[in-house]
Amino acid sequence: MTATQERPAAEIGRDRRRKEDQRLITGRTRWTDNIVLPGMLHLAMVRSPFAHARITAIDTSAAKQATNVVGVFTGADFGESLGVNINAWPITPDQVAPVHSPMPTDRVAFAGEVVAVVVARSAAEARDAAELVDVDYDELPAALDLKAAAADEVLAHPDLGTNKSALWRFDSAEAGTGGNVDEAIAKARTDGIVIEREYRQQRLIPAFMEPRSVVVDPTGEQLTMWSATQIPHILRFALAATTGVPESKIRVIAPDVGGGFGGKLQTTPEEWIAWAVARRLGKPVKYTETRSESLLSGHHGRDQWQKLTLSAEKDGTVTGFKVELLADLGAYVSLVGGGVPVLGAFMFNAIYKFPAYQFNCQTVLTNKTWTDAYRGAGRPEATFAIERMMTELAAELGVDPLEIREKNWITHEEFPFTTVAGLEYDSGNYEAATARAKELFGYDELRAEQRRRREAGDTVQLGIGVSTFTEMCGLAPSRVLGQLDYGAGGWEHASVRMTATGKVEVAVGVSPHGQGHETAFSQIVADRLGVPFEDVEILHGDTQISHKGLDTYGSRSLVVGGEAVVRAADKVIEKARPIAAHLLEASVDDLEFAGGRFTVRGTDQGVGIGELATAVFTAHNLPDGVEPSLDSDATFDPVNFNYPHGTHLCAMEVDTETGQVRMRKYTCVDDIGNIINPLIVSGQVHGGLVQGIAQALWEEAVYDDAGTLVSGSFVDYLLPTAADTISFEIDHTTSPATTNTLGTKGVGEAGTIASTPAVVNAVVDAVRHLGVDDITMPCTPERVWRAINAAGSGGTTEGAAMPHFEAGGAAGNQETPGASSTQGGLQ
Amino acid sequence: MIPTQFDYLAPTTVEEALAALAEHGDDAKIMAGGQSLLPVLRMRLNAPELVIDLGRIEALRGVRDDGDAVVIGAMTPHAAVGKDPLLAEHAALIPKAVEHLADAQIRHRGTFGGALAHADPAGDLGAPALALGAQFVIAGRGGTRTVAADDFFVDLFETAIGEDEILTEVRIPKHTGWGAHYEKFVRVAHQWPIVAVAAAVRVEGGTIAEARVGLTNMGNTPLRARAVEEALVGQPASEDAVRAAAARAADGTSPPSDLNGDADYRRHLATVVTRRAVLAAAGA
Numbered sequence A: 001m002t003a004t005q006e007r008p009a010a011e012i013g014r015d016r017r018r019k020e021d022q023r024l025i026t027g028r029t030r031w032t033d034n035i036v037l038p039g040m041l042h043l044a045m046v047r048s049p050f051a052h053a054r055i056t057a058i059d060t061s062a063a064k065q066a067t068n069v070v071g072v073f074t075g076a077d078f079g080e081s082l083g084v085n086i087n088a089w090p091i092t093p094d095q096v097a098p099v100h101s102p103m104p105t106d107r108v109a110f111a112g113e114v115v116a117v118v119v120a121r122s123a124a125e126a127r128d129a130a131e132l133v134d135v136d137y138d139e140l141p142a143a144l145d146l147k148a149a150a151a152d153e154v155l156a157h158p159d160l161g162t163n164k165s166a167l168w169r170f171d172s173a174e175a176g177t178g179g180n181v182d183e184a185i186a187k188a189r190t191d192g193i194v195i196e197r198e199y200r201q202q203r204l205i206p207a208f209m210e211p212r213s214v215v216v217d218p219t220g221e222q223l224t225m226w227s228a229t230q231i232p233h234i235l236r237f238a239l240a241a242t243t244g245v246p247e248s249k250i251r252v253i254a255p256d257v258g259g260g261f262g263g264k265l266q267t268t269p270e271e272w273i274a275w276a277v278a279r280r281l282g283k284p285v286k287y288t289e290t291r292s293e294s295l296l297s298g299h300h301g302r303d304q305w306q307k308l309t310l311s312a313e314k315d316g317t318v319t320g321f322k323v324e325l326l327a328d329l330g331a332y333v334s335l336v337g338g339g340v341p342v343l344g345a346f347m348f349n350a351i352y353k354f355p356a357y358q359f360n361c362q363t364v365l366t367n368k369t370w371t372d373a374y375r376g377a378g379r380p381e382a383t384f385a386i387e388r389m390m391t392e393l394a395a396e397l398g399v400d401p402l403e404i405r406e407k408n409w410i411t412h413e414e415f416p417f418t419t420v421a422g423l424e425y426d427s428g429n430y431e432a433a434t435a436r437a438k439e440l441f442g443y444d445e446l447r448a449e450q451r452r453r454r455e456a457g458d459t460v461q462l463g464i465g466v467s468t469f470t471e472m473c474g475l476a477p478s479r480v481l482g483q484l485d486y487g488a489g490g491w492e493h494a495s496v497r498m499t500a501t502g503k504v505e506v507a508v509g510v511s512p513h514g515q516g517h518e519t520a521f522s523q524i525v526a527d528r529l530g531v532p533f534e535d536v537e538i539l540h541g542d543t544q545i546s547h548k549g550l551d552t553y554g555s556r557s558l559v560v561g562g563e564a565v566v567r568a569a570d571k572v573i574e575k576a577r578p579i580a581a582h583l584l585e586a587s588v589d590d591l592e593f594a595g596g597r598f599t600v601r602g603t604d605q606g607v608g609i610g611e612l613a614t615a616v617f618t619a620h621n622l623p624d625g626v627e628p629s630l631d632s633d634a635t636f637d638p639v640n641f642n643y644p645h646g647t648h649l650c651a652m653e654v655d656t657e658t659g660q661v662r663m664r665k666y667t668c669v670d671d672i673g674n675i676i677n678p679l680i681v682s683g684q685v686h687g688g689l690v691q692g693i694a695q696a697l698w699e700e701a702v703y704d705d706a707g708t709l710v711s712g713s714f715v716d717y718l719l720p721t722a723a724d725t726i727s728f729e730i731d732h733t734t735s736p737a738t739t740n741t742l743g744t745k746g747v748g749e750a751g752t753i754a755s756t757p758a759v760v761n762a763v764v765d766a767v768r769h770l771g772v773d774d775i776t777m778p779c780t781p782e783r784v785w786r787a788i789n790a791a792g793s794g795g796t797t798e799g800a801a802m803p804h805f806e807a808g809g810a811a812g813n814q815e816t817p818g819a820s821s822t823q824g825g826l827q
Numbered sequence B: 001m002i003p004t005q006f007d008y009l010a011p012t013t014v015e016e017a018l019a020a021l022a023e024h025g026d027d028a029k030i031m032a033g034g035q036s037l038l039p040v041l042r043m044r045l046n047a048p049e050l051v052i053d054l055g056r057i058e059a060l061r062g063v064r065d066d067g068d069a070v071v072i073g074a075m076t077p078h079a080a081v082g083k084d085p086l087l088a089e090h091a092a093l094i095p096k097a098v099e100h101l102a103d104a105q106i107r108h109r110g111t112f113g114g115a116l117a118h119a120d121p122a123g124d125l126g127a128p129a130l131a132l133g134a135q136f137v138i139a140g141r142g143g144t145r146t147v148a149a150d151d152f153f154v155d156l157f158e159t160a161i162g163e164d165e166i167l168t169e170v171r172i173p174k175h176t177g178w179g180a181h182y183e184k185f186v187r188v189a190h191q192w193p194i195v196a197v198a199a200a201v202r203v204e205g206g207t208i209a210e211a212r213v214g215l216t217n218m219g220n221t222p223l224r225a226r227a228v229e230e231a232l233v234g235q236p237a238s239e240d241a242v243r244a245a246a247a248r249a250a251d252g253t254s255p256p257s258d259l260n261g262d263a264d265y266r267r268h269l270a271t272v273v274t275r276r277a278v279l280a281a282a283g284a
């Protein structure tokens, strides 16, 4: 090809390949664990093997003697200077929360909790010495089962006197946003339909690809922490707030970060311990967790019991929905903690016009790994509940599940619409997305096949599942967060800097960890300023470079952070305008800005934004009183959440002889407003779908009766691979958001939120004629088979792992070293 | 996931390896492909002082024809076993089982002998080896001995290989002209089987003349489903006849209960998976 390619007028909407992928995929970049500093020491953690125990003694003497060990520390060595791990969202004023020391000295509250840290010249030596730390424990009864814990049968923290942390409630009658739900249910019991179900949201593990890693350099004027985190800015704030180091003396860097899914939306004991050790020794330190440690001690997600009551008239018009949740916090109230289920509180009514709604959530402390955000955070749980319930209502009435949804959903003429949960949905078109999805899916043909198979009594039955989801994302309007007692705002910041050579540097407060911000934001800025895509550099993740920000989670980066970028870029143009007028000897009012150039209306005179950047750099000829800078900042605080929606249709085959399930087809049509980069959107949708499907079919964090994590490796925690998924059919309808300039909606969590109920609805639909109306997640073959054969939802998961890597083996077996339970150290 | 320190030896002959094993005894550990051993070391479930890597012993690698048997060198990687033409012709059950064993990377590192020596009851190679009546050639300082498959698998992760011995090769009696199928029941693609069945049948004019059925993960060792084998002989290779015989697949087994299913469910699965494996092997 010799022809020079014209740069298309618009970057927005182009399926640009991600500019960051070359370095991220090859690994030739600065992951935290790649950072090596002069004289750097390595840490290994000694972790409790018990779910709940008193620490009676810790003997570090042998470890201290080991080769190249520089120090061994326990919590007692640091006292208050160690700081604490904070909860930023006390959901009620009287929330009960244990103090969370990063390294407790007297009592451990979950298996995997750190009780000592070994510092050595190499990671291997630190690990070897950690095996020599001798900890004496007195085992205490552990609160493990969520329902039993909620009844305070065994206390996770005896001093607190209860496991019940907070009861959070929303009632539409009290809030004035709707009617009284108990009255609606009572009425339906006499002359309508009441659907009552209890669903389990199993515990999941975020399982990001890059394990968590932290490097601390205490040399220099600022103390620097590199961390594989989603939240460098919040991390800096929390370090300052709890360890006594002034914020201005702290620099936090999240270099390239390999995935998070909410799992790195945390301030961790390991970060605090590394911080304390580096400060104590005055030397750089590094800690990188193993995969086992990651699964064991990184926060988990979901883990709820959902008691649900839906009332409707006989024609299927829903009159009320009541939600009673038990949510497992694990051993501590984490950074977002009880706020995660509360994020679901506004979403159980989903796309529907329910006249009455009530949400109750009891958060509960247990002796398990702490829980916090995991992709979707609160909204997947809500979406699962309502989309399962709407399907059950349809089944009760014997009508198509799409028909019952249509009867109750908000029609497109009704936007903006204020829901029974008090949110104003700005835009959407559920009819359009559903119509397109049905067509792509071949809905009617698959229904016909399903009928044929049922009638023929085929061994393999077909089921079709529906999920017409919406969610609230783009976290978040600061004022709303304030009303909810969250400890920070929800704004976002961006700076656009014009370099002397006309290149553009954009420092953003959001902190990508795989999403593709560098590409998408470059496209936005290229269009806004009329510069080539390649000339835009996106800087992020370093509190000295992008000094202000609230980081990345809750599908906020584009809809909140992207809007800050737009506004900062627009300010650059406004600052450039008088300079352009001066250089062109024209009046400001006669200038037009398009395609990166200011032109004088009606003439061929003009000047490019790059030339203006150079003119500002030399500052030889600027108008009087104009500062020699085009650089501009913007901080954007959204006025509303952002409401993507979509219709997801899933066909599942169920082998009734074995309970094996197989995905046959998956179609989704998401309305995420205007799309900046369709390729990135496809990636987000595909990955999101797989994560949601995995909750439906494969993933579950399982503990045994002693509180040991049984699914402690990827042998037993079943993550799907490409071999386990099919090609998804995805498409979009477009109802631009009205609350940001670009009309965009978040897509980072949509697939995960929507897909779980679509899959479970499909599996249940395949065997409903055999008397099944629920199957507990994950829908393992065993559960499906049991549901078919004995009814019920399939029972619980056996708390035992497959022992593929036994110590034994053929020749030369030997005793496992340090197997005694009082020896410290899980690997 | 850092193992404790160990010394490493890579001998080029079996004699050298045996000598090192004799010298270090309990403190030494043989490594084949390392696909099971390395995780064990990294999880610090074992801490040998010496690892003896058999990877450079060329004599242990490869598949050869030896009259009425096909002989597989212990160090032959799964991937090579999977595409070996001799095995495809004379012992098709083996390559069929390898096809779905772990993932491509592991199939290129892991070895036939290593997997059998590891004796994971969920391992995919035990049941086919047992079903085909494999002979295990084991070398010790005093020479070699041959152990029949029925005696090789002793218990969970335990075989007839002594502490100072090395498995050198496995002789698979030829089953030329037999139909074969390995049916593996998993939840995700790269998983060990929850239950799997290895079936080889010789069909003569629509009637099953001989049948061999091995079960994976239905007890502490791979098992022969002898009741099924007996019930199959003389029967037509039909759905109904095979179903009736396969109903006895779980007789005398004691499968484990774990995350993926309890013992009862496995017993049920064994009957269904056996039926499917036998029918596929018979080409029905």
Ligand SMILES: Cc1cc2nc3c(=O)[nH]c(=O)nc-3n(C[C@H](O)[C@H](O)[C@H](O)COP(=O)(O)OP(=O)(O)OC[C@H]3O[C@@H](n4cnc5c(N)ncnc54)[C@H](O)[C@@H]3O)c2cc1C
Pocket: A808, A809, A810, A811, B029, B030, B031, B032, B033, B034, B035, B036, B037, B038, B039, B054, B074, B100, B101, B102, B103, B106, B109, B110, B111, B112, B113, B114, B115, B116, B117, B118, B120, B122, B123, B124, B125, B161, B165, B166, B167, B168, B190, B191, B192, B193
């Ligand atoms: C993620 C993963 C998934 C897997 N999935 C499956 C699966 O689906 N199905 C399956 O069957 N297997 C599976 N495996 C195991 C795989 O087949 C291994 O290759 C096999 O179990 C061990 O073979 P190896 O050659 O790697 O042996 P090694 O790991 O090197 O050795 C295993 C054991 O055998 C001993 N040993 C090895 N060779 C000899 C010898 N010649 N003489 C005496 N002792 C010896 C060693 O000392 C050690 O105790 C999986 C492994 C992994 C890591």
